[in-house]
Amino acid sequence: MNIRPSAAIRQNYNEIADMCRKTGEPVFLTKNGEGDLVVMDIGTYNRREKMLKLREELLAVEEDRMRGSKGYSVEEVTAMMRNAIREAEGHGTAE
Structure with missing residues (x-):
């Protein structure tokens, strides 16, 4: 220190x-x-801020999970990501 x-x-x-x-x-x-x-230094500050934000997000997700919030399967996440990629490419939804 x-x-x-x-x-x-x-x-x-x-x-x-x-x-x-x-x-x-x-x-x-x-x-x-x-x-x-x-x-x-600013690099260290930015890394710490990102880490804190990620921890806050992970904590919020874990709290939701403990309250019984529905999670997603690997297949559901894969489908959502493919849809997002297609939409970003301008092709509409994958469905």
Whole structure:
């Protein structure tokens, strides 16, 4: 875990930015000895956001499943995907 005082971002921006990019880890900034901010490179931030969104979607699907929501068989999903592909190609539905 990288912890730096908040003044370090002003004094060593390039060093902190390089560290974030190389390690893929956030840098925690403190102010008056207390946690204040977290800095990370944009690639790491985007990956984390995508992962969180995917987890939220998976959790919602699992909650639906536990409530008895109908699932789909492999054959049904395959048919839906083929229909979507044909529609996207402009050929209408596969049925």
